[in-house]
Amino acid sequence: MAAEQRAASARQETMPPTGYRLLLPSQWAQIPLRSGTEEAIERILQNAYARIPAEAPQDKIGPYKQELARRFRKAVAGAQERKGLDLYLPVRPVGDDGFNLGASILVTETVLPVRDFSAAQAPPSEIAVQLLTRDGAEEADLSSGEVDGALAVRREHVASATPDRGLEAASRRVEYIISVPGDSDRWFIAAFSTVGGGNPRDELSEALVEWFDAVMATFRWRHG
Template sequence: MQAERNGPTPEAAGLVDAVDPPVTGYRLLLPAEWVQVPLRRGTEEAVRQILDEAFTRIPADAPMDRIGPYKRELERRFRASVEGAQKGKALDLYLPVKPLGDFNIGASILVTESLVPRPSGRPRGASEPTETAVQLLSSDGVEDADLSSGEIDGALAVRREHVAGAAPERGAELPSRRVEYILSVPGDPDRWFVAAFSTVGGGDPRDELAEVLVEWFDAVMANFRWRRA
């Protein structure tokens, strides 16, 4: 699947099937503060470019004995985020790497695709879309989530929102607010597109900043569009 955002279209890994008309990718409109890291092709080039640009924002008067450790820690954390996303076989990771005003936003968007296994003997696409969405959502054991459904660009969309607790063993030092949109790929009822947003807000996943960012992500997904051949 190819991703497109404000500016030239960067390539990502492929979701291309013989459908009429075929879906060849997706489009997310994101502000300039956000960057895309493709996770299947071109990852190292994107990571290096993002890090190089981040290093140029280090104040010129910063103590020399602190610049080296700061760069190493920044690179370690950034690469750990990318590698963690790659382990989940995701397509793209989006991060706000440029400060917004006087602070950095603690948030991310992870894009994946899922092919739901069919029970033996059941024809392809025989499951009801809502039934399949429930199967996807119940696979990770999340409880006490807010669920809703609707349609985005002609596709069934299911939205789930919940708060995930801190998990230091997985690098999540703080609890986070999470919103996932799961869309049925047009022309391929067994394949699903997932956009998962996560934010720590201002340190509390239920604070005002988290609320604003969730509303922002809902607006991003309201403008989501498929790319077609």
């Protein structure tokens, strides 16, 4: 029986994964973007409303709730427009001073188009770099390695503010693009973004980038 279980486990590990797992602090919430989105939004908003101080002026509470819901739904809608799988946001204040982190993690998946002969011969690492550099980010820091046994390329750069796209401030971004085991055309992408304390290269940004790298060290594929 033990031998059969090991054989079944080995077969399962060679098949494409059915999901993934990340370990995040309780201050962060997951918003699925393909199903169950509205339920997650309502749950998060209701929890946020419950933290409004009882002594808050009643004439301020209604507008505050409306603005909070508007901004939150805008962030979710933007992630859905980018064909995201999941969006992670810090929904509770951090620390004794109640500091709110300006950060997010967007999980997406990309499938390579039908490849010509030359692309089919390209090593996976080269394809990953091409995927990460296709939007023309300048001065990006690229490195490669493995995440849970799969090829991964990490890109870090600063994205300029683009007010016309709703991005009012520059942000520090770190992306992991990971080859999906058992399916060479699929790539998993986890993209972290933060405005830090107002400067994408300040100490808070540096600390959050290190934190995200630690989060990605907890990444595991799910099978079955």
